[in-house]
Structure formats: C-alpha cells, structure tokens
Amino acid sequence: MRIVVSLVCIVTLCGCQREERQLRLDPPTAAALDGIALMPNKIGGAPPQIYFALDRPYETNAYNLSQGKRLYTWFGCKGCHGDGQGGIGPSFLDGWWYYGPETVSIFASIRDGRPHGMPAFRDKMTSEQIWQLAGYVQTIGAYSAKTAAPSRNDDKQTRPAENRAPAAILFNEGPTPVHPDQGPQP
C-alpha cells in the first residue's frame, strides 16, 4: 500500500511539473529569470537560482515548449534556420552547437545575438518568451526525445517532429567529438 501511495506521489510530481500551465509569470520572477551568469567567452554559464527553484520550467514543461515552437515561427527564426536544418544560419540538427547545448547559452544567443549575423532579440521579445524559445530550440537538436517535446505542426513536413528526436535520426553516427571551445558534449 505504501508503495502504491509513494508511486502515486511520484507520478503526481512528474505529472504536475510537465503539464502545468503557468499562464502568467510574475514580473519580479520574469526579471529574475533574466539574470543569467555567462562564462567570459559567452559560452556556457548558469541560469539564475530561480530557474532551478521553478524546476527548470523551460526545458521540461510541455506548454512552455509548445509556446516556444509558436515563437519560433512568429519571430522569423525559420528565415535563417529553416525548420532546424539551417540555411543562412546554422543548423540545429547536426550536433554542432557553436555555443554549447545548454539552454542558458541558447538563451544568451537569442537575447544578446551572436557574431556573424544572429541578431539580438532583447528588444523584440520578453525574457519569458526568450526562455520558451530557447527551451524549444534545444529540443530540435536533442538526441533523445523528451516526452514533453512538441509534436509535428499542421504544415508540410520537412523533418521528424521534435518528439521523434529529429537530430538523432538525421545524425545516426552520434555526435562527433566536439571542439573544446564548443562546450560540453550534447
């Protein structure tokens, strides 16, 4: 009986966190989420404490990830990155994360921009939106699909959906050893 109860509790915790829909983020929380600490080379870093206090909502929560997917279309990411295959901008599917695969680096790339063409979205999106988008971008290139990852769009299909781990399929050899500058292994 105790086992059943504790199992239910565990399921509850997992379930709540993944499916909860935080529709309104308190402005102080949103402001605090902006306070990331980046390494001097702008690669890798640490999200603010509150990010962990909220239990990494932008990587594990299905609603946030799907909002991120909307933002990906709405803010023209497709113009340079395609559906993740890249174009003018780098691909997300090929296992190369120029600035590391951590969400915080992706957040920094979107917010502050990067050399060679990545514009800063600081003034175009709120920090909550940037977090959502960053979390989503990470799922495009993930090697193992998250349960919370979005599924296909009602569009022409150009690659497997995020919940089918498109990067793993397109990159069967596994990640090539990354350059030391490129941060930790995906």
Add this chain to the structure above:
Amino acid sequence: MTDTIAHAQILDTELERPRLTGQLAETWKTESGLWGALSTVDHKIIGRRYITTAFVFLLLGGVLAILMRLQLAGPEQRLIGPDRYNQIFTIHGANMMFLFAVPVMEAMGVYLVPLMVGTRNIAFPRLNAFSYWMFLAGGLVLWISFALDMGPDVGWFAYVPLSGPQYAPGKRADIWAQMITFTEVAALAVAVEIVVTVFKQRAPGMSLDRIPLFVWAMLVTSFVVIMAMPAIMVASTSLILDRLVGTHFFNPAEGGDVLLWQHLFWFFGHPEVYIIFIPAVGMVSTLVATFSRRPVYGYLALVVALIGTGILAFGLWVHHMFTTGLPRLGESFFTAPSMAIAIPSGVQIFCWIATLWEGRPVFKTPLLFVIGFIVTFVIGGLTGVMVASVPFDTQVHDTYFVVAHFHYVLIGGAVFPLLGAVYYWFPKFTGRMMSERLGRWAFGLIFIGFHATFFPMHILGLEGMPRRVYTYQPDLPWHGLNLFASASAVVLAAGFLVFFIDVVMSARSGNLAGDNPWDAPTLEWATSSPPPAYNFAHMPVVSGAHPLWEQPGALNVADGLHTDRREVLVTAITTAAPQARESSPQNSIWPLLTAIATSIMLIWSIFSPWAVVWGSIPIAITLIGWFWPKGTPEDEA
C-alpha cells in the same frame, strides 16, 4: 439432451429441492474474500459493481458541474481559471458520456438481461469481468490525470486541430483518446455478451415476440455499440498516431482533413446518444407496464421503433456539422433523418400514454420518474427537431440552447428513467426496498431543480451565449439567467444527494422486499431478491410475454442441466426451443490480469509507439493463461 451423461445422479432432475439448491450454490458460488472478489465472473456481482462505479462517476461529474455553475454564476468571475475550466468541462462531458451514461446502461443490462431471459449467467462471463476492469482502469486514468492537472482540456469531442499535435501540448489530449479506448473496449465486450445472451440463452418458449422490451432495448443498443464504437476507435487511434508518431490523418497541409475527424467522431457520437437513450426506452416500457397494471400498449410498434431508432441513429451525424460549410444539399439531406427520428420517438411516447390511459396507474416513485421523463423528454425531443433544421441550427449550434437540449435528452430522457429503474429494481439488486418518502423528495427536487437549471439555458442560447466559455462579460445580458441556473443547480444537486442517501440507507436497512414486491410480470421477479448465485433453481419455461402474470403462483420449469458444473441452456434464436447445454466458465483471475496488461500497454502507448510491440507480450501471456485448459468439469463441453 441425448448425450450420455456420466454422473446421472447430479442432474437436477435427480435431486430434491434442498439438495439441488445446495449443490447449485456450491457450483456457482463466488469465494469470499479479496481473491473471490477479484476473480468472480458472476454477472450479478459484476453488474452491481459496474452500476455502483458508474454512479460514483456520476457523483464526481456532478461535482464538476456544480463547480462550473459556480464559476458561471456571475460575469468575469475568477473562481476557476480558463485552463482548469477547460479541463473541468471536458472531463464533465467525457465522464458523463463514457464513464457514467453508457456503462451504467450496459451494466443494468449485465445485471438484468440474464435474469430477464431466465438464464444462469451472461454469455462470456470472463469477458464480462475483463470489461469491468477495463472500464475501471479507463475511469481511473481520466480522474487521476485530472487530479494531476493534466486532464484533457480539448472538449469531450476533441476537435482537431485544437486536440492535434500543434495546439494541444503535453499528454492531455492523448489521455482523452486513450480513455476512449478503455471504455470502448469495455463497452464492446458487454455488447457482444448481451447479443449472445439474448440470442442464445433465452428461457425455453421465449420466442422473439415474448422478449421483455428492456431486453429488446439492450439488444438494439448492443448492435448500435458494435457498429458505432469502431468509428471512434479509429478516430482516437489516428489522433494518437498524429500526435505521437507524426502521421497526417488530420493535417490539411499533407493531404489530411480536419473535417474527417468530425465525420468519424459524430458517426460514433450521435449513435452514442441512442446507446444511452434506447435502454432508457426499455426501462420506461418496463416501468409503465408494471405500474399501469397492464401490458405495455403496442409491443410490436415499440420493438419496431427501437430498431428504427437504432438504424436512423447512423443517418444523422451530419447535423452536428451544419455550420462547417458542407454543401447545402447534403445538409438538407441530413435534415430529413434527423427529423425523422422524431417518428419512432413519437410512437414510443404515444404508446406509453396509451398504456397509462388504459391501465390503472399506481403512483409509486418509479412511475413518478416516468412521468418526469415524459414531461422532460418531449421537450428535449422537440428541441432536437429544432436543431435538426439547418437554418435553425445555424443560430443555436454551439450555444447554451444546445446545452439545454442535450441535458433535456440525456437527463430527462435517460437519467430520469434510470433513477426510476433503480427504485424499481433496487429490491432485486439488494433484497431491500428503497424509501418511498425519500424517493418522492428526490424526485421532486431533481425534477424542479433540473427544469429550473436547464430551461433558462434555451433562452441564454438564443440570446447569444456560446457554449464552453469559462466566463462572460458584464456587458452581455446573461447574468440574471445564469445566476438563476446556478442557484437551481444547487436544488438539483440536493435532489441527487437525497437519492444517494436513500440508496445507502436502504441498502443497509430498507424493508425486506420479497421475490416480487411490485407484482411485475417479467422473469427476474421469479427468483429471490437478490437472486442466488445460480439465478434460477430450475430453468423457467415461458408461454407468453408476461410469464408472472400468465402463470401466477408457479412457473413451468424445465430441467436436465448438470448441477455439479456450471451449465446454461442454449436455445434457438427465434423460437427459443432448447438446443444444447453449454458449460459456463468458472471464476478466474485471468481477466483481471489481462485487463492490467492491457491497461499498461494502452497507457504506455501514450508515451511511446513501441508500447504496442512490447506491451502486447504480457497481454499475450495473460490471454494464454486465460484460455489454458484448467481441467475443470466445464472444460469437457
């Protein structure tokens, strides 16, 4: 019965009455204790369990309804946010349709049909046990997910693309779709059992024109279930495939079609309403006969009306789609059957009124519910005619008018008869009578509360209030009626509370009923209340549609069945002439294990398509266990 019988001394012809019943009780018994409860295949135990569980879901769904009425009592209330509200109305709808209305009707059939046709157990009793466990698992999936804030939030109809991969993140819509699968498997299993029980296990002499109307109704319902449910299984499976593995059934950009969903869903969804309503017709026909003290008027007309309803039910799904922009001619074409279904309903109503007219009504609680049913259902039927008209429907579709309409049809048309039926058959379920005094209170509160809650919604709909809104703005003139409806909902809830209190109190300390407290004519009243595990000590033989009125005192009986093994009598489909003895399986734990294995596979398949592959292995193992010969006497036949 010419085959050689090895143990002639244990044929029932050879035994004195006390020894016979003792022997039968031993053969058909359900062990006491947990193991017995989990492994029983007795249709009465499973039927009671099914009915009780369904009423628990009714209670839970009712709580959600009250929450919604609280939220809508005033404009722009912030009691419940949109996210929770969407889950609440989705689960209210899905729960009431899939976990209450359909199962409770089928469960009444599971309990009553074998008794009414005079047999000892339902056909495929282990499948019956499996069906209950699947139903229970489906209900748990839905309600646990709701408790975890991951309840479905896409409406009980789950229209794509809102429920599709792009607009319904997370697993909420998958839980809805898989809950459907659970309940459909359960419903299909019961439908098959009832069809076979009615066709092959009727008491000798119960030819087609002597079948009680409730049994006819369950037979028609079961056929409707068998034909309608596959459509929704296809639909919900396609939805899960779209969402999980990225197929394109409903993706217009890749050649799919959004409206395909609606066609599939309503091809099931409209017959679903009749799956709920047709058994209620059977119940009303039964109650009207007993409480008018005469046979129901127009037996043949009522049977034809039942079958006609069952057939027409498949011809009017498009009236749920009159605003989707289908070709005008096609829409008009579907107006005709939608209207035409009023004819069999009319036949039924007129026959019942004729029965009451010609009979001598006895105003007991069940009859009160029948009267409430006629008052309410005629309104629901007439508003149904209204929404069958394409132009009329364009104004009221998806408004509170439709909410009012289908609550009139489902509560007025199905729940009122069901409550009447519970008052009527409660003695047969428990051996005790329900309280007449509380029954009248329950009826009065429910009847008044119901009309006061739902009648204003017709007006709200015409005044422009759409369905499925979590709130409305103060500048719209809907506040007064909404507040009134919310207040009345409290009366309605109080009525149900009285009913539940009556059930619980009567089950513990009601007056003892005796075999046939209402002097009713059908076979279930020919045995004790509640019936023994073997239902009938001797197989009854009938020579008319009202055996207990035709042969007051003692029924003719047939014998020649084994008493040391579970055996039922198989008879011919039309004439019900005895054909063979068929063994009926013993209790088994395997249906439960199979249900657990199936549940694991279905829930797992929400998360990974590989569940279908790996999850089928335990199912195969449990099925092998289920069918493996156990060396019991029943294996011989």
Add this chain to the structure above:
Amino acid sequence: MTRRIRTALSSVPLLLLGGCSNWQSALDARGASAISLKHLIVLIVAVCSVIWALVMIAMIHALWRRREAWRAPLDLRAPRERRIGWIVSICVGLTAVIIAGFTVASFFTTRNISVAGQDDLTIRIGGLQWWWSVEYLGPDPARGFVSANEIHIPTGRNVRLLLQGDDVIHSFWVPSLAGKQDLIPGRINEITIRADRPGTYRGQCAEFCGLQHAHMGFLVTADTPEEFAKWAEAQRATAASTTDDEEIAAGRDTFMRKPCAGCHSIRGTQATGTSGPDLTHVGSRAFIAAGLLPTSRGALAAWISDPQTLKPGNNMPLVPLSPDELRAVSAYLASLK
C-alpha cells in the same frame, strides 16, 4: 460629423454597461438572414409548444381519468385496443406531417438566406487564437486594407465574408445579423451578411478554440454607404507619422523600441509584426483585445500592463514598462484613430 460618430461610438459601450441591450441575440434580429431565421425559429417553437402542451394534456388525462372497476392485468378488450391503435396511428401520422412541414420550411429558409452577388463587397475574416483578423479585399488590391476585431459594413448591401481558420477551428457568429459559420483550417467558408439599418452588433467565436474562447468577441458596425466610404478611406490611410504631442511621440518611440513592434503592425511605421492584431487604427475601434474592454487610454494601459490577468493564456506577453512608458504607449495607441 466624424466627431459625432466618435462620441456615438464611444457611448455604445457605456450604454451597454448599463446592461439593457441585446446586441448579441438571435431574438433581436436586425440583418436580413437573421430576420428570416427568427421567423423560422418563432414558427417552429410555437408549433412545438402546442405539441408539447397537447402531449401533456393527454398524459395528465391518462393518469387521472376516472376508471372502471379493477381488472386483471391481462384482461384486455380487443375492440378498445383496436380503437387506441387507430388513435396512436393518427398521432404518429400527424407527427410525420409536422416534421415534413418543418423540413420544407427549413429548406426554403436556407434557400432564402444563401444569396450573394459577384460584385459584392468581400472581406476575408481570419480566426486566430483569440482574435479576428479582418482584411478588406477589393477589385483593386491596392485599395485593400487590414484591421482586426471590428468589421464595418455598408447598409443595404450584401457583404460576402470569406472565413478561414488560421490555426484551429473557430466559428463566426453575429446572431443579430446571421447564423454562424465555422472557420476551418485548410478550407474557406463563405457567409453573406446584410444589415438594412445602421447599428452595432456584437459577435463572438462559437466553436471552442482553447483557453480564451470566452474572450473572442468582435463588432460588426453597419454604416450608411457614405459613412462607410468615409470610414474605409480613413482605414486605408497609414498611421499619422508626425505629432506635436510629446507624450504620443514618446509612446511611439517606446512602442517601436520595445517588443510591441515584434508582433503588431502599425502601417506607416517600422512596426510590422504579424502575429498580433494590426493596430494601425486601434484608437478608432470600440473595443480592444477582441471585445474585452472598451477602448480608452485607461483600458489600453490596463491591458498592456497585465494582459495575462485580464485574458489568461492569450499570446500577448507581459512587457515590463515603466509607468511613464506605459502612459506614453497607451496615449500613442489611443491616438491611432
């Protein structure tokens, strides 16, 4: 004149807050098709009420009529049963006749209301979560323009609406003008509306479309043809680019600097976002946020400062603004007449 309209328009919501108007009601029919629908509704409801009353009388009489002495349940009199058979058959026959009549009546009503000429004004309505995009299409594409959540139509003229769901299924419904029609992704539906007298009618999404289905309203304003032409001309214009008002200038500057411009368009400025409603003439519309609040500086400020409390789950983020910026932006938006 314009000023009068403006006053009239801004008093509309005030009147409604008084709570006496039925401006979204199938029973308060003002458009041509809504009027024929109302006739049909009244007809069917009246006939059905009579039927119900007759059935009730029959039932009550059946229950409480005087009866002869007790008989055994199976003691039935054949001639009497036959007579009842006739009565029941006649009732069933009448049912069939009545529903056949209803079917024919609906058929003719449908024929009456589905008319649209080729040269009629055409408007493309897009349903999005949870607002309406409105695009006036003309014979001359250059004369087309875009708006949101508010449709103006000229009186006395059939207006053809092309309905297209851009994300999920929505349903376009202005009960006072016409019945509803769904907006379905992958299809284009059509509906014709016509108002013969000037007036403002409210509509609302009628197909469940997610979190904010409840707040997806819009207005249809019927103007005289002259007023309409004037209004269309004003809408075609880009937003005024110069202003003497310092606060408005500051507001415009903030709007362009902040994320606002990422989602919204204001024609004539560098704001060209398309995921939110077009705001070129937002100040001229009676309501903001898809029928949520009557347009005013205060309402705009309230909306911008906390959209997720007023309309939880909608796609407008909470953009952090200082009080001065908020004041300026709402002044700027209110000035976009």
